[in-house]
Amino acid sequence: MRTALVTGSAGFIGYHLCARLLADGWRVVGIDAMTDYYEVALKDSRLAMLMEHDTFAPVKARIETPGVLHDLFETHRPAAVIHLAAQAGVRYSIENPESYVEANLIGTFRLLEAMRAFPPAHSLLASTSSAYGANTQMPYAETMQADHQMSFYAATKKSNEVMAHSYAHLYNLPITMFRFFTVYGPWGRPDMALFKFTKAILNDEPIDVYNHGDMKRDFTYVTDLVDGILRLIEAVPGSDGVEGDSLSPVAPHRIVNIGNSNSVQLLDYIEAIEAATGRTAEKNMMPMQPGDVPATWADASLLQHLTQYKPKTQVTEGVANFVAWYRDYYNV
Template structure:
């Protein structure tokens, strides 16, 4: 297959490209290499992909409609895996326009490319953040998600709504994937697992929000990628789409991809202590604006569709991440 991966220099984009190229798919990758976090890490991910002759990379911003049009005109994509987005809940408090340009304007450009070039399946990244402050757990794709508590979450919910409208109007098969707290080798420096390991290895304190009273459905990168790869061939069909809302007749689906077993934040910190052989020094702080106290994925729909459940436990996943971190940063 010929697969477009947007955000290929990102954490999940890099891992997905590596997996699909490794099995023989032809990959076209796009990324703008923005400065939200360390560009050197993004470039290192791209360098890691240069061993694959079946990966081609283009650097530009998906909000550039003309370049997106030209890309879709040049290549006949069998699948589009749309992972490019302005990430981060807290960053959206200070830089809202970045989320509009990437997560709404850029997203629409990709949808339009799929529409005009009849892409057989559009798979895109949503987020567990759409569940907001929902009290019912585990979070199910059947739950209402009408009250986002950050602009980032609002843009991800908007992506789902936009996808459904295009599925309904133009019969474009679309699948949204709500990712739950992804971690592992090549991870993002703005996320807690990376920050905690870095601080502990450097002998610095870590910021622990909501005084440590938080739970996250931490999901290892390989489990995320396995879910993405399997979903690529689960193409929603009009009138009978797997995991489609009851009120919809469109070829549209949404799935949670999470570990399905939330972990107390302090337990996760203990796993990093074990892997780094360092004791943490915690600065306990109040909840951050836009944050939520817990996430927990109901993954039954994903299992029913693909037969897959995440396999990697916290201690194993954290140990692999810390091993990569030490090697990458030469510690």
């Protein structure tokens, strides 16, 4: 039985990924700090479901704490590492940038050092579509230059990509960075648009619509993202590339988009929520928020070339699934 180490295991994406790994026969070591950035009860509920599996080993700790990851790697010797732990959120990075330094920069450094000491067969580290920053050419391809990040959150994630490349080169560590695009679905975070919009609409409260609704996102359903990650575990970066590859010429390191390859207008997304809730939203039209970008759109052809997989869930289906989960979880 292979062992996977998942950081951020009680998070939105981490929970879904761990559940799938366990169902697929992996032993999973999950580390999560269970911070109060959003309601801890939601994390507790996710963790409780994972702990029903005998092959899941939970660890409550901060990844930036010296020695924590080193000791976990020494004890469990994971074959695969999926690094999801991070301080998330574009807007919160303006309010509390130091938390992003600690979790995203120092935490990822601790992970890279542990990987250097006890090399896994493959490590997959989460990045973000926000790394494309001020780029206006779309769809975004991994081979594009991405040097003008628009938020401190994005800057820390782009820094993670560069840090990981140096370790991949220096220590021959196979590393895939995956840039995900506006992930949504059941068990999502309360600070994300879908959660906030659904909660407000069901409570007959207005919603804040930024840039007066003139925004587009490549919304990616969480199980599609997980499917992509699982397939990438087996696509270990080596010396042979594929069409459109971002494989480094000097390291076993590549960057892969995981997105739906379909940019959806924000107002259409809100319409899908209205249809799923059976209610009409009262919209407060607001200006663009600092650090935000007007549009994202993934070119996911590299993912398809590497794994023969393409995300497929449509927004109407994914939103309806989230609303059904929300009503059930909160007894609405």
